Amino acid sequence: MKKSGKEYTIIVGCGRLGASLANALSDGEENVCIVDKNPEAFRKLMPSFAGMTVIGDATDFEVWKDINVSGAAAVITVTNHDNTNILVAQMVREVFHVEHVIARLYDPERECVFQALGIETICPAVLSSQAIHGLLEATH
Numbered sequence: 780m781k782k783s784g785k786e787y788t789i790i791v792g793c794g795r796l797g798a799s800l801a802n803a804l805s806d807g808e809e810n811v812c813i814v815d816k817n818p819e820a821f822r823k824l825m826p827s828f829a830g831m832t833v834i835g836d837a838t839d840f841e842v843w844k845d846i847n848v849s850g851a852a853a854v855i856t857v858t859n860h861d862n863t864n865i866l867v868a869q870m871v872r873e874v875f876h877v878e879h880v881i882a883r884l885y886d887p888e889r890e891c892v893f894q895a896l897g898i899e900t901i902c903p904a905v906l907s908s909q910a911i912h913g914l915l916e917a918t919h
């Protein structure tokens with residue numbers, strides 16, 4: 780942990796996206812806590828990663844008792860299951876009142892539910908489609 784105060788980010792899911800984000804934030808001197816149910820997942824973190832790792836299923840409320848959630852400026856939930864990301868995002872928003880919550884959603888049709896709850900979403904299919912469209916536009 781490097782900085783103090785509110786600049787503290789919790790990432791749920793240490794997969795390809797979660798680990799890459801955690802490494803980048805840690806490199807940028809941000810305080811990071813990353814949660815994954817599979818301890819092997821933390822191997823994706825760089826040796827220089829200076830954050831905290833928590834092993835546990837993020838849908839289990841007990842796991843959150845070991846984490847300073849109320850001290851977090853943001854929670855980013857990027858597990859590989861939309862339902863898990865939905866549940867975690869709602870829990871941290873409604874129980875712990877985290878202001879900034881971002882969830883990855885594979886299914887773009889669920890985005891409207893999140894927008895109503897004030898939760899930001901990242902949808903890889905939508906982002907990829909926009910990027911491909913941009914590449915096509917640039918070459919025509």
Ligand code: AMP
Pocket residue numbers: 791792793794795796797814815816817820835836837838857858859860863
């Ligand atoms: P990826 O598919 O590479 O983005 O990886 C997703 C990560 O989310 C994996 O490391 C999984 O172990 C992790 N994951 C999936 N479900 C949960 C959960 N309920 N709690 C914590 N981590 C999870």
